[in-house]
Amino acid sequence: MSGLWIGVLLTAVGCYALKLAGLSVPSRVLDHPLTRRATDLIPAALLGALIGVQVLGGERELVIDARLAGLGVAAVLLLLRVPFLPMVVAAAATAALLRL
Incomplete structure (x- = not known):
């Protein structure tokens, strides 16, 4: 049995x-x-960490680029209670325009 399968089985048992x-x-x-x-707070913390x-x-460093601006736009629109889909479109458009 290969080391990969041993790892898979140990993970399954764990x-x-x-x-x-x-x-x-x-x-x-x-x-x-x-x-x-x-x-109650764990899902919000995990989502924040993923975001x-x-x-x-980046590869091994923090990267400040158009994604951060898109997140900023999404945060402002969230505070203004804009519906989800227009908020996502606006954030994506912001990031795309800044990358252009």
Whole structure:
């Protein structure tokens, strides 16, 4: 068996064990207010991290280019409560025009 398949099998076993560990957490821990608050905030934190990596990420350095301007336009339009699709179009158009 190759090293790749050993890695795949170990990952599968690890994922199953992690899932099983999550199912064995007592309900008093899951119902705690701090746990609930943390689980409510995790998706927003992950989305923010993904946006930061995609907008500012380069090979090995931070890159400030048209993507950041597009994000800025999207943030302003979000504050102005513009619907999602026009906001995305405006942000993409801003980045495209700056790259032109």
